[in-house]
Amino acid sequence: MSAAVLGLRLAAEPAAANAPGEPWLNIAIFGAFVAITMIIVFRASRNNKTAADYYAAGRSFTGGQNGSAIAGDYLSAASFLGIVGAIAMTGYDGFLYSIGFLVAWLVALLLVAELLRNTGRFTMADVLSFRLKQKPVRIAAAITTLVVCFFYLLAQMAGAGGLVSLLLGISDLLGQSLVITVVGALMILYVLIGGMKGTTWVQIIKAVLLIAGAGVMTVWVLAINGFDFSALLDQAVAVAENPAILDPGLKYGVSDLSKIDFLSLGLALVLGTAALPHVLMRFYTVPTAKEARKSVVWAIWLIGIFYVFTLVLGYGAAALVGPSVIAAAPGGPNSAAPLLAFSLGGPLLLGLISAIAFATILAVVAGLTITAAASFAHDIYASVVKKGKPEAGAEVKVARRTVVIIGIVAIIGGIGANGQNVAFLVALAFAVAASANLPTIVYSLYWKRFSTKGALWSMYGGLASAIVLIVFSPVVSGSETSMLKTEAIDFAFFPLSNPGIVSIPLAFFLGWLGTVLDRGTEDPAKQSEMEVRSLTGIGAEKASEH
Amino acid sequence: MGNDALSAEETNRPIVDYRAVQQSERFQRLRRRQRGFVFPVLAACLVWYLAYVLLASYAHDFMSTRVFGSVNVAMLLGLAQVVTTFAVTTWYVSFANRRLDPIASEIREEIEAEIADASDVSASSAASTSSSASTPEATR
Numbered sequence: 001m002s003a004a005v006l007g008l009r010l011a012a013e014p015a016a017a018n019a020p021g022e023p024w025l026n027i028a029i030f031g032a033f034v035a036i037t038m039i040i041v042f043r044a045s046r047n048n049k050t051a052a053d054y055y056a057a058g059r060s061f062t063g064g065q066n067g068s069a070i071a072g073d074y075l076s077a078a079s080f081l082g083i084v085g086a087i088a089m090t091g092y093d094g095f096l097y098s099i100g101f102l103v104a105w106l107v108a109l110l111l112v113a114e115l116l117r118n119t120g121r122f123t124m125a126d127v128l129s130f131r132l133k134q135k136p137v138r139i140a141a142a143i144t145t146l147v148v149c150f151f152y153l154l155a156q157m158a159g160a161g162g163l164v165s166l167l168l169g170i171s172d173l174l175g176q177s178l179v180i181t182v183v184g185a186l187m188i189l190y191v192l193i194g195g196m197k198g199t200t201w202v203q204i205i206k207a208v209l210l211i212a213g214a215g216v217m218t219v220w221v222l223a224i225n226g227f228d229f230s231a232l233l234d235q236a237v238a239v240a241e242n243p244a245i246l247d248p249g250l251k252y253g254v255s256d257l258s259k260i261d262f263l264s265l266g267l268a269l270v271l272g273t274a275a276l277p278h279v280l281m282r283f284y285t286v287p288t289a290k291e292a293r294k295s296v297v298w299a300i301w302l303i304g305i306f307y308v309f310t311l312v313l314g315y316g317a318a319a320l321v322g323p324s325v326i327a328a329a330p331g332g333p334n335s336a337a338p339l340l341a342f343s344l345g346g347p348l349l350l351g352l353i354s355a356i357a358f359a360t361i362l363a364v365v366a367g368l369t370i371t372a373a374a375s376f377a378h379d380i381y382a383s384v385v386k387k388g389k390p391e392a393g394a395e396v397k398v399a400r401r402t403v404v405i406i407g408i409v410a411i412i413g414g415i416g417a418n419g420q421n422v423a424f425l426v427a428l429a430f431a432v433a434a435s436a437n438l439p440t441i442v443y444s445l446y447w448k449r450f451s452t453k454g455a456l457w458s459m460y461g462g463l464a465s466a467i468v469l470i471v472f473s474p475v476v477s478g479s480e481t482s483m484l485k486t487e488a489i490d491f492a493f494f495p496l497s498n499p500g501i502v503s504i505p506l507a508f509f510l511g512w513l514g515t516v517l518d519r520g521t522e523d524p525a526k527q528s529e530m531e532v533r534s535l536t537g538i539g540a541e542k543a544s545e546h
Numbered sequence: 547m548g549n550d551a552l553s554a555e556e557t558n559r560p561i562v563d564y565r566a567v568q569q570s571e572r573f574q575r576l577r578r579r580q581r582g583f584v585f586p587v588l589a590a591c592l593v594w595y596l597a598y599v600l601l602a603s604y605a606h607d608f609m610s611t612r613v614f615g616s617v618n619v620a621m622l623l624g625l626a627q628v629v630t631t632f633a634v635t636t637w638y639v640s641f642a643n644r645r646l647d648p649i650a651s652e653i654r655e656e657i658e659a660e661i662a663d664a665s666d667v668s669a670s671s672a673a674s675t676s677s678s679a680s681t682p683e684a685t686r
Contacts, residue, residue: 092620096602099627103595106634110584230615237616247610248602248620259603266599270592293642300635304628311624446581529564535576536654538562 022347023169029355034186037205037359041190041198052544054195054396055122055374056284059543063291065204067298070282072203074101074273074299075210075306076156076364081163081357083307084340085333087314089323091245093252094314098307100266104273105303109296112274115445115534117283117292121541123371124280125379128440131526132452135384140459142379144436145277147463148429149372150413152278153365153406155425157184157414160361167338167354171330177415184411187365191373191403196285199366206363209356211302214309217337217353220344221316229312236318245318261496268500272430275437278371287543316340365410373402428470435462435503439511445534447515451522454515462507469499561664562657576649583641591634598623 048054061069079101086094120126125141160183161176170176190198225232237243244250252262273279283292317326317336320343329335341353377399382390390398417425439458443450470476471491476483478492496502533539567573601609602620609620 092602092624095621095624096599099595099598099624102631103591103627106588106591106631109635110588110638228615230617233616246616246618246621247606249606252603253606262603263599266595270595290647293639297635297639300631304632308625308628311621525565528568529562531577532564532567532573532653535573535580536650536657538654538657 022351023167025347025351026167026354029351030358033205033209033355033359034362037190037202040201040205041194044197044201045194048195048197048396050544051122051378051395051399052541053197054399055281055370055378056541057195057197057200059285059287059541060197061200061285061291063286063294064298065200066282066286066291066295068207068302069200069203069285070279070295070299071211071302071306072205072207072360072363073278073282073367074303075207076159076360080210080214080310080360081334081337083310084313084317085326085336086251087311088317088321088326088336089333090251091240091242091318092248093250095311096248096252096262096266097269098310100269101273102300102304102307104270105296105300107271108274108279109293109300111445112280112441113283113292113296114289116280116441117286117289118537118540119445119530119534120284122281122284122378123375124277124437124441125375125383128444128455129383130444131522131530132444132450132455133522134388137452137455138379138383140456141437141440142375144432144459144463145375145379146372147467148277148433148437149368149375150409151425151432152276152429153368153372153410154413154417155429156361156365156368157410158417158425160358160365161414161418162334163357163361167358173418176418180414180418181411183362183365184407184414187362187369187410188404188407190362190366191369191407192400196370199363199370200282200285202359202366203363206356206359207302210360211306211309213353213356214306214313217316217341217344217349218309218312221312221320221340224320232312232315232319236315238319239322240318242323245315245323257495260501261498264496264501265498267504268431268434268498271438271500271504272434275433275441276429277375277433277437278367281371281374282367284541289537289540313337313340320344369403369406369410372406373399376402428466431466431470431498431500431503432463434500435466435507436460437462438504439508443511443515444530448527448531449515450511451515451518451520453518453520454511454513457514458507458511461510462503465503465506466499469494469496469503473497473499561661567653567657570653572649573653576646576653579645579649583638583645587634587638591630594630595627598627 047058052058083094083098086097088094116124116127119130123141124145125138128141129137157180161180164170164176164179168179170179190202194201221232222229225235233246236245252258283295286292286295314336317340321336321339326333326336326339329339338350338354338357342350345352377395381398382388382395386394436459439462440455443454443458472494473496474482474492475497476492478490479487482492601623609618609623611619613619613622
């Protein structure tokens, strides 16, 4: 996810000729990962009976387990490959992202996690519609959830295609499409069988492997340099022949506009995380708000430590592999981490790291799919279509069918988006989450007067402004590097590539304006109930017993 | 929950007077404490992050100053962001454990006892022996 923002352009370049390592070894290690996790998913899925089991894993995970799963959900392949690559190529500016992604968790910890766990059951919409008019607010929240998940999903699937060209040496479009289909099919299987429980275990295993793998490489790189970080930096400067890689500004300091663009991106990152539906849904998998708090604490430590590793790995790749070699490799900057693994531990370590990177996509995609399916089945089918009274078991049945449909859509979309600028999709997901969801989440938890009209204006206004501004931004048209890949078509009227700096304040403003102009009043008893429940945990959903 | 309807919200509404709880001195104290911590601390963290981003964008010379060896101010400030994030996390957890959780669970336990009493009464008055669940879980 995250670092797809870094300009992850996984194009379908001819790669087979110079892919490093042994493709069959990479496939074998990845196959072993799939086999082991499949067994665990089967075992975990025995108790998937009710909606609480399927969406929220029976609320039976501990804070530590859930925190690891959150880290597994959050640290995607793009985060690993992308940030290491960005630091190796553009030096310090790559590290700026890591900081934004980490600090963002304070918003989740302090403002959202516990209160959300106390008031909701399965989805973000549960909380947003608690004291407002159920139907319109639920539909709006479900729409923003589906849009964010869809773009995030598309980015991951497209990233999978590019990763393959790099790691397995499959360069033709048909082969890559086949791999995207395999990834999609595996993901459907995990989510269909395992539900939230299976998905969570895949994420936990992946998080452990990813952080351990990055940790081993970090110690290895430091050991080569006598555990002297400064010496590593000196070597990186010498190999890159550019002392500027240690200083900020190499990428984002080039013009006044790029500086504002970075500010806009930083705002979207720091405010987007706490509004990502698949992150929010993870808080329902623990039994109490206190465990939700513990989850975030675990996640913050794991994610923070991981990002410190990436700093060492990024400069390590610059020092041991060299930016010019990385730039020439298939996959470009995204190959920095695998190439570093290759230069440290040969084909075996490369195989391991590649399999971990691949497993990462699978785990993230599974988490997104179950969130989108839950939102459709719970918010739209059960709550709106069936008015909160679906037949027993029908909701989970609908959720399972939705998983298959979302899986197929993701496969088709992933094949279509293969080779597209993945940065555009993920930046859109973060910006949409921060604009469409965050204002309403914060207002409904903390502002007594907040009304239905305010919620609808803020959600639809934030969603529309974020998407419209992206459509008219330089990421879509106007240059060779844009989505349309030509200078001939140019409708880039909005100069920034991230809309956050405009759309987020706008959504907050619309939420306020809609509320002030709303003549209808909300039920004050509901407001009292929500506030009391959010802070004390009265009536919060308990763990289901098995 | 065999039925996935939104039954949990429905079951305990008539029994508990949330309005009264909300206006009670104890709940107001809990609310004040939570907001009194969360708002200023988060605001400070966001300002500190924003300052870091602005420095990285607009104060290149300062950020490029070498502190020891090749390690410069930018790297130390970046790591300082990580450290403050860890520190605030730890601080909040200890604050919540000491200052928020005791009041919250006090209020919760009292009300849950109230709910249990009320549903006992209604159950016996309806003279139903087996069912009339006090929790949605029991409807399975």
